[in-house]
Amino acid sequence: MSGYWAGILVILAINVIAAYSAWLPLAAGQVNLGTAGFMAVGAYAGAVLSGDYAWPLPYAIAAGAAASGALALLVGSAVLRARGLYLALATLAVNEVVRGILLNWDAVGGASGYPVIAHLELPPIALAALGVFLLAAWLGASRFGMTLHAIEQDETMTGLFGVHVPRTQLAAFAIGGALAGLAGALYAHHFSYIEAQYFTVLLSVTIVLSVVLGGVQTVWGPLVGAAFFTLLPELFRGASNWRYVLFAAAVIGIMALRPQGIVTRAALMRLTGRKPA
């Protein structure tokens, strides 16, 4: 495999993990625009542990994921009371707070960034993405996954059937936070250098957008969305400066044609030969 394609596949694998981190809360109707902030926590925590503290790489990465999961649990308890747009704004603020702290924290390099010594190649990163997909498929097929969709559709009704709505949403948000941390820690150890400026709200928005475009109704949506967002700009590379125009036009076209996302439950049932009606 050429270095070019290995590089693309690494980015794809990390984007897939990030997409699932945004998918879990999104399936319950919660827009998390702080995903990049949680990625930054995982990236910095993992890098500091593997670098300054010489932890073995798997432990450092797992600890990075755990740290951002714990932060998501903490932040989620506070901000999940907000709804819709207000929740989006609150998580966006979290993203900026995290970035602001890292930017001014000299122990982790501040504005000049933090070099990461340990290095990861494609295979372990791809394996992690596969693991995350399997975890998402497992959760998607569970009662927990089903209640997320029910909450997204009708919170009041779901509550009347005995579902503890806030606790379920918090669980989705925290698992999503941990997955974002995992994506961040893998990113840090592949690119050997991290800086706060990479983990912007724009990255969070892109991740959420990829999931919405792929479709939140099934476990396949985030995978397709992440692939679309990673590979299409590469396919358009021949068009040089026009490729972003082409890409944006493709996004708008798909949103117009498939407002529920590329992969819907009904489409999936038709594809597998079961009629949705």
Added chain:
Amino acid sequence: MSEIFRIEGLRKSFGGLEVIRGVDLSVSTGQRLALIGPNGAGKTTVFNLINGYYRPDEGRILLDGQDLVPMAPRLRIRHGLARSFQNIRLIPHLTVEENVLLGAHIHAGGALMQALPLFLGRGRALREQARGLLDEAGLAAHRGALAGSLAYGLRKRVEVVRALMARPRLLLLDEPCAGLNTQERGVLLEELQRIAAGGVTMLVVEHDMHFVGGLCDRALVLNFGQKIAEGSPAEIARDPAVIEAYLGHEPERYAHA
């Protein structure tokens, strides 16, 4: 027959407007009580008070002797209260079977059980139960279909099955006939009669007097938040106060309400 459900001295005001003005009612085990009355009489408010959507200003709502008023809405189904909705509230992009399984949430176990795929652990038994109930309701053919793809009348019946999955002590039906055509009403009536024959206690808000007569053994009429009559559906249909509440004056013959 023993009493399973009782409301005592229920009052509720919104701002300065007293919407429920001292309602009492009682339902015995296995009985079907209809709550009827003109638009704005307070039927839906009574339902919302039972559900916990609103909190009453005064009064008690006793299910099997326990007061529901201080209980969080989420916990009431654990105590045996399940309902269907006037405007169908199924999850359109989940299958009929999955929607029905949501009804059994209180029987599904703790957080770890809920993280298992639906066909493992306790989920397996619940799925068997769901399939059994869908079979009995004549909905087996639609089990794997997406709820959003079904006809309105079928969705109404799926909602009833979903509520039954909770194995409720009291089943609340909020205008089961709303939006159904005559043929669909007939099918739903037969279905509910079959469920009633199985001993399920029901409290029904409904406008269609023919439907009420076919399903319920007693009816209670509300007007302006107060009880104005109670009795068998046939007695109610002849009651001058009821006719006046619906039509404003005494007509020569009872018309369908």
